[in-house]
Amino acid sequence: MRGHGRFLADLRAAGVLYATLVRSPLAHARVVGFDASAARSDPRCALVLGPDDLAERTAPIPTAWRLPGQPEDRIPIAAHTARYAGQPLGIVVADTPTAAEDLAEAVRLDLDPLPPAATLADALAEHAPPIVPGAAGNEAGSIRFGSPEEDVAAAFARAELVVEREFTLPRVNHSPLEPRGVLAEYDPGTGLLTVHAGSQSPHSMRQDLCAVLGMRADRVRVIAPDIGGSFGSKVSLYPDEAMVCAAAVALGAAVRWVESRAENFNGAYQxxxxxxxxxxxxxxxxxxxxxxxxxxxxxxxxxxxxxxxxxxxxxxxxxxxxxxxxxxxxxxxxxxxxxxxxxxxxxxxxxxxxxxxxxxxxxxxxxxxxxxxxxxxxxxxxxxxxxxxxxxxxxxxxxxxxxxxxxxxxxxxxxxxxxxxxxxxxxxxxxxxxxxFAPSALLETYGIAWSGWEGARLRINHDGTVTAYSGVIAVGQGIETSLAQIAAEGLGVPLDWVRVELGDTDTAPHSDLSAQASRALTLAGGALLIAARRLADRMRTLAAGFLGTDPDRVTQQIGSRADPSSPDAAFHGTDGARITWREVAHRGYRGWGNRKDTDRIRLEEAVDFDPxxxxxxxxxxxxxxxxxxxxxxxxxxxxxxxxxxxxxxxxxxxxxxxxxxxxxxxxxxxxxxxxxxxxxxxxxxxxxxxxxxxxxxxxxxxxxxxxxxxxxxxxxxxxxxxxxxxxxxxxxxxxxxxxxxxxxxxxxxxxxxxxxxxxxxxxxxxxx
Ligand code: SMO
Incomplete structure (x- = not known):
């Protein structure tokens, strides 16, 4: 633990502005008024967006994995009804974090309370207040998995003992060490929106942001920096994160929001x-x-x-x-x-x-x-x-x-x-x-709107060092190290020669689910291992050409030193001939040697793996x-x-x-x-x-x-x-x-x- 990690709050951005969310104090209420006139007239204020402003600028978040019978009801960025305490209703941007907090408090919310339904019992009660407008009740559909009814009934009829209980598993908070956060920068010159976010899944976040902001995919780049834990709480785009991005676009500037611990307790999903x-x-x-x-x-x-x-x-x-x-x-x-x-x-x-x-x-x-x-x-x-x-x-x-x-x-x-x-x-x-969690075809049968495959891009650089790209991200689970090990072992080079680059939608292979569902190492690692084995074969073939022998007569020695210029890593031919890994990479890049695969000069492999x-x-x-x-x-x-x-x-x-x-x-x-x-x-x-x-x-x-x-x-x-x-x-x-x-x-x-x-x-x- 060296303190060199770069988390959301550590990132530098020129002229960055700071955001605070205006949240509903009530669990259920109509938003009758959002009066930001006092905040807007303050010289420290850069921008305020309330529900009406957001309605002009955003569409709801596309949802996925609905139950049969579940009403179409997407999570809005512009909410005219609060359905939970802590729901973001607007955003205030100012030149300092303190100013943003002060001005958010100066926004006068006029809320018309509606009856809450805080528990399953309350929500299912006969005269429960309807939460989703237009839906018949608060039930959101049902799905059944497993054996036919009659098989289950027959098994219970045969039983010598039946144990039946009612179980209650409460809501819990994920309590990541680092709460959520977004740094969004919009460049009006290029029309590019660059978003650093504590996201478990940058590619899905980009997809949802495009839908919410009405932007093209090639104009939105999402990068996950170091993330201090997530545990499932950062898998999807949140409305407050989308508001920060909308504010950055509106201002043509960089806007940062770092969630407080108190917000994490009632604004982050449970x-x-x-x-x-x-x-x-x-x-x-x-x-x-x-x-x-x-x-x-x-x-x-x-x-x-x-x-x-x-x-x-x-x-x-x-x-x-x-x-x-x-x-x-x-x-x-x-x-x-x-x-x-x-x-x-x-x-x-x-x-x-x-x-x-x-x-x-x-x-x-x-x-x-x-x-x-x-x-x-x-x-x-x-x-x-x-x-x-x-x-x-x-x-x-x-x-x-x-x-x-x-x-x-x-x-x-x-x-x-x-x-x-x-x-x-x-x-x-x-x-x-x-x-x-994959294959993609299985996800399709469950009605899940994402792909399950993972990609890997692996490159041997001109000096023999290795760069690996993956769409999975690091949430503190040490995935960079594990992926570097897989690449190093597959190639036959020391671990320290490998650098792993994760979580940037501009450079990483596409990844929908990324680091969720106990899948990052298996799927990204599986793809990387295939890529490493292919590149190892190409290096051996190249080496054999330089050594004037057959690839299967070449033996590879793995360097023992954490130094890419070390001569230890080498291919040995017959008669004591040898060539270093580094030299093969160097010559390989120049297209030297008797190469049949002239369509593949780069020492780079891109592999997609769907198990x-x-x-x-x-x-x-x-x-x-x-x-x-x-x-x-x-x-x-x-x-x-x-x-x-x-x-x-x-x-x-x-x-x-x-x-x-x-x-x-x-x-x-x-x-x-x-x-x-x-x-x-x-x-x-x-x-x-x-x-x-x-x-x-x-x-x-x-x-x-x-x-x-x-x-x-x-x-x-x-x-x-x-x-x-x-x-x-x-x-x-x-x-x-x-x-x-x-x-x-x-x-x-x-x-x-x-x-x-x-x-x-x-x-x-x-x-x-
Ligand atoms: S609960 Mo997870 O991030 O699959």
Whole structure:
């Protein structure tokens, strides 16, 4: 950590102006007036755009992935009705950040309050206020995945035990270290809009910006600088970001906006937000017969780019790593007057794991069999792969039992003697993870309006150094290093000779989904590996020509030094003849040598890679917890994770990714909940009210191990792991609490397990 990163607020721009958003303080209101006359007459003011001005300059954001029956209702930049507290209604631009804040406060909003519907229950109530004008109610359509109704009914009819629960998974904030931000510069001379943005997906942002601003794609360039975390919160264009760009165009100047932490709490989209009724049917000898679920998804005030996507993934992945005779789930989207929800690391799979593993743990308790034993009995075995689930996912490779047995073995330790007010319990849970989200044709079948392929552009420079371009971006996940490793290993050059350039729509290969859905390393890395192997072949062929021998008689020595002028990296022919990598590059650039491929003189490859199918990572987590029955406080005293992400490129980064994911998952298990009052106004607006895990909340001796079943779909055998760590902590911790205090196990269906919630359950059970 050297402090040399360049984040949005670090970027320099000549004559930059500063923006502040004017946001609705109410959850639901008609905007009757937006009086900016005081602000506009202030000499520090450069520009104010209210709803009417924005209506002239912008179109709504195009949405994607709608549910069947979901009304056409796009997110406006110009809002004449506020549908959530914190919704941006206008923008003020001034010569300093302080002036912009002062002048934004001077804008007089005249709001005509409408009744809020802050919760799923409120939004679905009989006389609920309509949130989407013209829609029949606040339901936003439904979709069902899985087995035919009669198969599910038959499986439940055969059951010896049915476990049914209602699960509540609250909204959470992503809490990236760096909030959102945009630096937009418009050059009236060239008509070019250059946007630096904390975006997970610069190409999609450009596409949406073009639609919103009515601009040509060749006139809009989006660049993602270093980004301090995102976790799904920066995947789509936001209205406030679009307003900053519209202001830059209007002014013909550079405008910067850096989101405050308070804004991030109520203006950035949230994650999760689901109420689900789910059942598990268990047959003879504890065989799982069927899962089914009905998911109510809290979409918030608008359907975002992801919209109901995460909840659909919950439905798609409910079955997890287990055999069943039938499985089905229905998702119903519901509008509420709260900030929209969207993608969050784990993308519906954490929710699915929580629901499934809780049902299994409850079944084990009711059957009085060890839960690990029940899981092992029902896991899909390695020799049964590939296996297609009832929702049409084809698991490619893995050994689910090996991971579960290993996690269980790691967690086995003699219990210490606890004081009488402490209960201790352990649980082991499992999940399969969709990774490498592609191929494009599969996305098309799900009605997703993006492509899944990734490109790579790889160039050997005249001095033998290497430049790699990719459309994925860096959000702190170390992807530059992992991609450099893939290129270096594929070419046979030292790592330090490779520079990786990411996230610039002018230079990067096209990428719609970019760094989302545990896909950057697998797909961009897969493309890069293909490009590197091709270039390595061309270098060898060139070298053979210079050495006067056949390519297959040439051996390549990898330089050991971090110095591109080092003579170590060389091709050896027969009879001791040799030529350095650098010299081959140098001559190659000049078109020297006996070259048959004169149409390809440049030492550059561009590869597009659309994999044949999804690839599935998997894992098992074990948690040991103590429950203080006096205070209700849950402490995680041990945590063991076994992951399989195929071939690991950089084990240290893999460890960090899984560890970070576990920490984030523990937060959702124990403390995180984005709450609003009855009027729908957020009450968690800072880290005082919204508790993310601190160092002392994560076990110091966190154990992370890896097993390896290579992907059969991705060159290199890589599988994704960006989200894997977050999938299981809520399930593991909650099941461990259930094991510690079986008297309250049946009530453990809602997160987070705060002391007050646990104590209420303990009290209801007569324990405290
Ligand atoms: S939740 Mo992610 O950025 O796929």
């Amino acid at each position: 994650g999760r937000g689901q109420r689900t009724t789910a059942r598990l049917a268990v047959g003879h000898e504890g065989r799982f017969l069927a899962f089914d679920a009905h998911i109510l998804a809290d979409l918030g005030a608008y359907a975002t780019q992801a919209g109901s996507g995460p909840h659909q993934v919950t439905a798609l992945t409910l079955q997890g790593p287990y055999h069943v005779d039938a499985a089905a789930a229905t998702v119903t989207g519901v509008y509420t007057t709260r900030v929209p929800t969207g993608a969050y690391r784990g993308y519906g799979m954490q929710e699915a794991a929580f629901i499934r593993e809780r049902l299994i743990e409850e079944a084990a308790r009711e059957l009085d069999v060890p839960a690990v034993e029940l899981r092992l009995r029902n896991l899909i075995r390695p020799e049964e792969l590939p296996h297609t689930t009832y929702t049409g996912l084809t698991y490619d490779s893995g050994d689910y039992g090996a991971a579960l047995r290993r996690a269980a073995a790691l967690a086995e330790r003699p219990p210490p003697s606890d004081p009488p007010w402490v209960r201790r319990g352990t649980a082991v849970v499992a999940a399969v993870e969709i990774t490498a 044949p199918r999804l690839t599935f990572a998997h894992g098992a987590h074990a948690a040991e917890v103590t429950v203080d029955v006096g205070t209700g406080r849950v402490t995680v005293t041990g945590y063991w994770a076994v992951h399989d992400s195929g071939v690991l490129v950089n084990p240290l980064i893999a460890h960090g990714q899984i560890a970070g994911g576990i920490a984030q998952g523990l937060g959702q298990a124990l403390s995180e909940e984005a709450r609003a009052d009855a009027e729908g106004v957020p009450v968690t607006r800072s880290f005082r009210e919204y508790t993310v895990p601190a160092a002392q909340d994560v076990p110091e001796d966190l154990v992370i191990e890896h097993t390896c079943t290579p992907s059969t779909a991705i060159p290199g055998g890589f599988k994704g792991l960006g989200e894997g760590g977050t999938l299981l902590p809520p399930a593991a911790v909650t099941c461990a609490v259930a094991a510690a205090v079986p008297e309250i196990a049946h009530t453990l269906t809602s997160l987070p397990l705060t002391p007050s919630r646990v104590r209420a359950a303990l009290r209801a059970a007569g324990i405290t």
